Amino acid sequence: MQGVADFLSLNGPDNVGKTTQLRRLTGLWNGFQLLGAVHEHDPEPWARVAANDYATWWFETSTTAELTEMLQASHAKRVAAxxxxxxxxxxxxxxxLLAVAAATCVIKDGLTVREALATVTDLAxxxxxxxxTSVLLLPSRDLERSYAITSAREGRPWTGVYPAYQKTLHAVLLHQAGRGTYAAVVDCEDRSPDDVHAEVLDLIGDHLPVSSLKDGSP
Structure with a gap:
């Protein structure tokens, strides 16, 4: 992996451990700035669409163009911070974010994963x-296993359209991984958070000022 850029992103489906790993990285070096998720930097539009039926807006009434633009606009405010x-x-x-828009596009518009990714890429x-520098955390490189792992961690069943969306999102992420979209892919299956943390550090550590890193041991 080439040198880490101005931004380092951790990506992956729900319940893969992104937030945990980001917090651990934040504590390692004061040169990191935790910027979090897009809605934290652009709360007004997200609060507006969530005020009624958020799921209906997301999966039915919003257009793919509207969702893609909203995600991009909020991302722009985040990076500006x-x-x-x-x-x-x-x-x-x-x-x-493009994977999220593409998975939603598959559900709403009935496109294939490949077609949906092409659509949102054109819209972007x-x-x-x-x-x-984007790092993808995968629960498993097997689609069904990947979904099973993360859905079990939810603690309660996903309902409505959400299971289909999550399965599609896993498919989109695996498709992106196969295309080399991410700078690095970490297979998290049967591995502890400590093991995943160590691999993330191995991937980025050579490109950071090592003297500034704190002890990264658990």
């Missing part, structure tokens, strides 16, 4: 995006 000279840590970077356009 990075302080000069620091590496921003992102909970779901731009490739993952060629606007300049800041340099981002």
């Amino acid at each position: 990075r302080a000069a000279g620091r590496i921003g840590l992102l909970d779901r970077g731009l490739p993952m 356009g060629s606007r300049t995006a800041p340099a981002e």
